[in-house]
Amino acid sequence: DARAQLDTFTQGLKTLDGGFTQQVYDQKGRLKESSAGKVSMSSPNLFRWQYVKPYQQLIVADGKTVWIYEPDLQQVSKRPQGIEEQSSPLAALVDRSKLDKQFNVADGGQNGGLEWLTLTPKTKAGASFENAQLGFNQRGLAKVVITDGLGQRTEMNFGTWKRNARLPASSFRFSPPKGVDVIGQ
Amino acid sequence: CAGQQTRSLPAYASVCDVAEMSVVCSATLAAHKASVAARGEDVWSMQARAAISTGKNAGNARIDWQQRGPLDYSVTLSAPITRQSWQLDVANQKATITGLEGGPRSGVDAATLLREATGWDIPVQSMRFWLRGTAATHPVPTGYVFGSGTDLIRLDQDGWRIDFEQHRSDGLPGRITATRGDSRVRLVIDQWSDATGG
Numbered sequence: 001d002a003r004a005q006l007d008t009f010t011q012g013l014k015t016l017d018g019g020f021t022q023q024v025y026d027q028k029g030r031l032k033e034s035s036a037g038k039v040s041m042s043s044p045n046l047f048r049w050q051y052v053k054p055y056q057q058l059i060v061a062d063g064k065t066v067w068i069y070e071p072d073l074q075q076v077s078k079r080p081q082g083i084e085e086q087s088s089p090l091a092a093l094v095d096r097s098k099l100d101k102q103f104n105v106a107d108g109g110q111n112g113g114l115e116w117l118t119l120t121p122k123t124k125a126g127a128s129f130e131n132a133q134l135g136f137n138q139r140g141l142a143k144v145v146i147t148d149g150l151g152q153r154t155e156m157n158f159g160t161w162k163r164n165a166r167l168p169a170s171s172f173r174f175s176p177p178k179g180v181d182v183i184g185q
Numbered sequence: 186c187a188g189q190q191t192r193s194l195p196a197y198a199s200v201c202d203v204a205e206m207s208v209v210c211s212a213t214l215a216a217h218k219a220s221v222a223a224r225g226e227d228v229w230s231m232q233a234r235a236a237i238s239t240g241k242n243a244g245n246a247r248i249d250w251q252q253r254g255p256l257d258y259s260v261t262l263s264a265p266i267t268r269q270s271w272q273l274d275v276a277n278q279k280a281t282i283t284g285l286e287g288g289p290r291s292g293v294d295a296a297t298l299l300r301e302a303t304g305w306d307i308p309v310q311s312m313r314f315w316l317r318g319t320a321a322t323h324p325v326p327t328g329y330v331f332g333s334g335t336d337l338i339r340l341d342q343d344g345w346r347i348d349f350e351q352h353r354s355d356g357l358p359g360r361i362t363a364t365r366g367d368s369r370v371r372l373v374i375d376q377w378s379d380a381t382g383g
Contacts, residue, residue: 024263026249032232033247049266055234055375057245059266068236068245068265072373075236077243088266124286128269148270149284152263183236183369184243 002107002115005136010096015042018161027151043094045081046172060174061091067174076176078184089119089132089144090156108133114142192348192362194330198338201329210329217335220356221319225379227255231316232376235262239305240367248372250316258313273299273309306368308343315340316372318349318358353377 017040024033037051051057058069061081068077092099099105099119108116114135121127128148135143139160146154176182194200201210230251237244249261256275263270271284273295280295282302292298295309311321320326320340328341336352344365351359362371 026261032249051265057234057265070234070236070245070373073234073236073245073371075371077236077238077245079243127286128264128267146268148263148268149286150261150270150272152261152268152270154268183238185241 002117002134002136003105005115005140006105006117006134009136009140010093010099012164013043013094013096014164015167016040016094016161016163017165017167019159020156022157023155025153025155029153032152039090040167040171041091041094042167042172044098045091045095047091047094048171058174060172062172062174067176069174069176069180074180076174076180076182078182080185088128089134089146093141103132111135112143113137192339194339195332197333199331201331203325203327203329210331213331213335214329217319217331217337217356220335221317224317224355224357226252226314226317228252229317229377229379231374231378233316233372233374235370235372237305237307237370238368242304250313252313260309271303307370308345311343311345312363312370315347315361315363316358316374318352318356318361 019036019038021036022034023031026032035051036053037049039047039049041047045061045063047061049059056071060067064081065078066081089103092102102122103119104122106118106120108118110116112135114137117134118131119134120131121129130147130149133145134141135145141161142158144156148154199209199213201207201214206214230249233248235246235248237246244264246262246264250258252258257277259272259274261270261272271282274281274283275295278293279291280293280298281289281291282298283289285302290298290302296307299309300306314321318337320342324343326340326342328339329337330339332338332352336349336356338349340347345363346365347361347363349358349361353359357377358374360373363369
């Protein structure tokens with residue numbers, strides 16, 4: 001079942017690397033945004049989101065600071081890496097103890113050819129979303145659906161993951177390009 | 186960088202000093218206001234990407250703005266990754282924020298409610314006009330700079346300096362940067378529509 005698949009998926013998982021497409025639906029179920037990109041993560045708290053389409057947006061968490069660079073805005077925002085990132089269900093995949101500590105995990109049945117688990121944050125404080133559903137197929141985690149506080153739904157569809165590949169350290173470091181404003185502390 | 190980062194103005198910019206407006210400036214301002222009024226400013230919607238910083242915290246968000254009449258509007262902000270989202274609805278003189286911890290909160294003044302609920306000191310009533318590339322109704326601006334034609338490329342109002350760039354033919358801006366002290370909002374507008382999403 002899905003719980004067993006979560007166990008095998010996170011068992012001994014140190015790094016994760018893969019491509020995704022993302023759709024965001026508003027409270028009335030209307031498609032608001034769709035984008036595509038790549039994500040890589042390294043245990044326990046390093047990750048890199050690279051949105052490529054329709055716009056470039058790079059988000060790097062280097063363990064201390066979260067950097068967000070948007071070329072169209074010609075600006076880099078930086079802030080201390082706080083609990084928000086840790087409470088993202090995906091970030092918790094490479095740190096299973098954190099996943100179990102932060103979320104209640106319930107069986108979500110079968111749907112759309114996937115077996116589902118529903119994660120709900122244990123503490124409301126600092127939780128930025130209502131719940132997250134993880135959908136598994138035989139290749140592993142195939143889909144994540146996050147419902148936020150407004151009832152908007154963010155669906156992420158993953159291709160085949162590269163598990164425990166050697167990722168260059170530079171992928172979890174960020175230095176602002178020349179001539180771009182850096183904002184925040 | 187606490188100082189106002191002043192973008193260098195293009196050569197064709199005409200700087201208007203509000204204290205003693207030249208004949209040309211007065212005419213350009215009147216023409217600007219006429220072209221804005223001709224667009225119909227009470228029902229529109231917009232999607233933008235924004236970087237907001239207030240000295241203490243900085244963050245990026247996607248903004249959806251739905252203007253449903255002269256005074257009624259709703260603004261949705263969604264942050265990437267964490268999917269932290271909240272929505273401010275203003276209708277018949279009442280403002281409500283939903284999506285934040287602790288449930289919906291209401292108040293009479295949208296900007297005060299926004300500051301109390303999110304810590305962000307954003308002049309949301311004025312943003313409604315600045316997003317459209319024009320001045321808010323009050324307080325009286327202290328400076329206008331016009332670019333080619335009737336496009337406003339810089340506005341000084343209520344202690345904020347707002348730079349407008351990448352104007353469309355109908356005068357709507359493509360990029361906006363508003364700064365005051367160490368508060369700063371920069372937006373790239375991806376989509377305008379002159380109807381609300383419903």
